[in-house]
Amino acid sequence: MFAKPFRVKSNTVIKGSDRRKLRAEISNTYPTLSAEDLSELVPNKEELNVLKVYAHKGDAVTIYVLHRNPIFFELEKYIYPTVYTLWRYPDILPAFMTWPAVLQKLAGGADLMLPGVVVPPEGLPDVNQGDRCAVTVVKNRAPVAVGTAAVSTSEMLGLAMKGRGVSILHAYMDSLWAFGDKTGPPTILPLHNMEFAEEECTSGGEIEEEASASQDGDPETDPPSDGLKELSLSQEESEGGQEQVDEEEHLEDNRTPQGDCAPSPHEQMDALLVRCFLHALKSKVKKSELPLLTSTFLRNHMFSCCPSGKQLDIKKSSYKKLSKFLQSMQQQHHVVQVKELSKGVESIVEVDWKHPELRSFCPPEEGMSEDVPTQDAGHSDMPYHPPEITLLYTVTARLEPLFHGSQKKKGAVLSPGEVRTVVTEYVKKNELVDEENKNYVNINPTLCDCLLDKFEYQEVGRLKWDDLFSRTMDRMQQCYQLQFPGREPVIRKGQIEPIDISVASRGSNKKVTLMKNLELYGIDPATVAAALQHRVQASSLLSPVPGSKDKVLVQIQGNQVQHVGSLLLDHYQIPRKYIQGLEKAQKPGKKK
Template identity: 65%
Template structure:
């Protein structure tokens, strides 16, 4: 269920009443827990969060998180423990044991099959179909998977230990595990020697070898998941080491040619580049009306655009190492700006000394000056230009045979029109158009494996063209390309988060409007908050988004959905499909 990345809908701190209800639900679901153990799991004074997510197939799931680790997840009003909770209390659920190589298959999304179950001498646990259970590996009682019994224990034996045993919901190494601190299972030794049913995996003489193989597989999987996460979280493609070295050599050579008597180290070069882009951004990009300006927005939207072609700003290659330290130097030593923490963890530039001699004497490079003049402006301010967003699709492992003839391997990103063209060429090349009705396409073994579920193999023999295209797109990984003016295109996995507008009650009957995800579209939250203040004559504040380091949400008094919608649609030109919550605007009273 969590083999693919999920989407977080909300992350809130639990109220005291909700905490009591959760404790009662946990006690009812897991009666073996004592009152002391319940207090350890759901303490009264520590922060306990409820995180609502959408799994990759659309299921709505609630996670209960303590100290960054999810302890329980609730699916269809049924409460399940995570591996983090079971590592603390491994006897809460009845367990099935299996061999280490089977764990790799379960991590990949497979269920636990009965031929791979290792049965102890006292027999299988007494379970009914659908009962919650856990899975361990031999010689370690620490659970590595959670699921439900596919059939009852009696049926497992009557079937001769063949078929499906456990429908796996959550495993060690999946994305729910990665949502926590990513720790490894503790070692809890088995109390007795297991008895093997079937001959799919050898017994005692190969246990040590199997364990070693299992550890290697888990380590490989862990490295693979880590690399996938790093790739998912990376918004800007990085240069290779060779390109970086070559770029540094080119920069050094250029500087030596310009001034051969003054050779600088790469770190000093980056410090000079940062100062140059900083002064350039203040003089040619930032307007007084934009203040206060988030430091992250200032770097992304202003300093990056002032970087000369052929060079790249990288704070980690400078002596400052962090943007906050660089701005601190600009404030204390150069007296150029004043930086203030408007909200916890959210720094903004609140003041610029436009009369500073260093800033007044700085000459904007010609290429940057031309770019600044070419930007459309109105009323003395640089107009905001909405980014161009294109929905794309990535070739998945399952669909790779369908795209093989077009030389499109796994991970290749395509536009919907390209997908239609490739699928059409494949159908015509393999003569799959129905002779009696040209609107239908016959299903061959490749299309069957790529597009049909197992239950459909005998029922569906042909598709309409539209159904063929829609099924193909549904089974591809959705991506999106976002292009900000003056910046390189960035391709990101998953669905683009819409700007979320909600109205909540605070302090009794008072209502406030919350606006989130403005940064995704290059909007500066302080600037939006200031514009709304002038528009509706109401106070606004900035708050950090739970679970995010750089993003903030705008809070403004009253139900202001209509005014926010007009600002985003008319002034900033954000397409309506990327704004969520406009339908909840307050309706006007009836005319008399």
């Protein structure tokens, strides 16, 4: 249907009532989606657009677009997910498996023919004629096409797997996919390990012929594109990977169950999750802490157990969410017991401390790193050291007569101690100390011009020492010096701005934490953003500060003032007086 570009008739923002109807329709059509999933797909406040389009054959289609990606399309009052949605929720539709070489035909408008369907060990999915279904390729469970079953499963088997299997409506690399951000399919490992013979992977002449026969035009004979090559694993690469594993013994632990290639990123992140999970229970969590909030367990315990040089990111695992990972640890491994003690808030209520996996786990001896970087501004190989900040004063034209005797001209930079010394020497040299009370200094014409206001000329005849010093410094221009270890000191005019932390509201009343002025203290904003993103598992954003050429604003999702303060105070060792906004941290037990 979307093999060729479509024509957009209208593009509008969905109304509130239509938004609720859409959410209800999706919930009824795809009951496996949770309430949280529905809120992510059809959020209450974020902009959701509705496009009325005409396909190249004249079919009227409604497309729902969120964050510039099409998420659902509606045809003849039936709603279908796009591949972008299926990559996030791959199990909401029954799926038929095919070979990667067939994908090019599907994107060109062909239907999936039954000879091209790979039958897994558990058999074909049970569908009736007209049921919505997806198409995947071998060794990757991420759907690459959406359509309807041409016949029921029983008829497919009765036809000896000959004829049309799935009528394709939308596929990866078609015009509907190209309407989005054009990202490729993720790697989602199959639920069951399958081995494929070489002749099955390299044949497919009959498959491609039947797929091409279902297209509108002439059969396509071009070889698969580069995108298809990324989806398939050639036999030569598989054999080469095996030889490398045999030759290098230290890679044996990284082999997959089939032994033909290194573990996928999902498998690596899954293994890291389990490792940090067991390490946290073994060495961080105490019985007295139970029940323990699952979010606290992740933030305060699991992240701190992540090995140095690695980053724990649940979204890059096959679980995607902490709740699903802990559910697996509870139901399949029986290590912990998780309960929802209050609505929407899960806690670990019990740990099987005698579990064999937990008892046999030995925490690694290698150094652990929480998540804080060691990058200094412009010196990525050096650990960060806070600058030594010195308050300085510059001689102004008005005060030049006062400093003339000390050879300090206009623009000379002095420390507070040097200012006091110069003023003291001037007073003693001119014998201005009051004989009756040595706590006072008599005012001469030079001090009068330099330190007194006009209305004080006739009224003030003497000043206390402290008042004399404070008036002198008040009439000097402030500046400050930054001294980083191993670097030349830098002197800048004005008062040093503190690191400013604030909390703002964005769309749908979501909170974000903002930080600026990090560069003044030699801190790389990108490094801080990455560290906080790792700590709190929230998205971050860097943007220029309005009205400034060289300042960057760091934005992190949620009220993260407490974590920002901990990072700046504990790791970067910035004095508290140079941090503004720490009082805006979220109060315990309250949501802001």
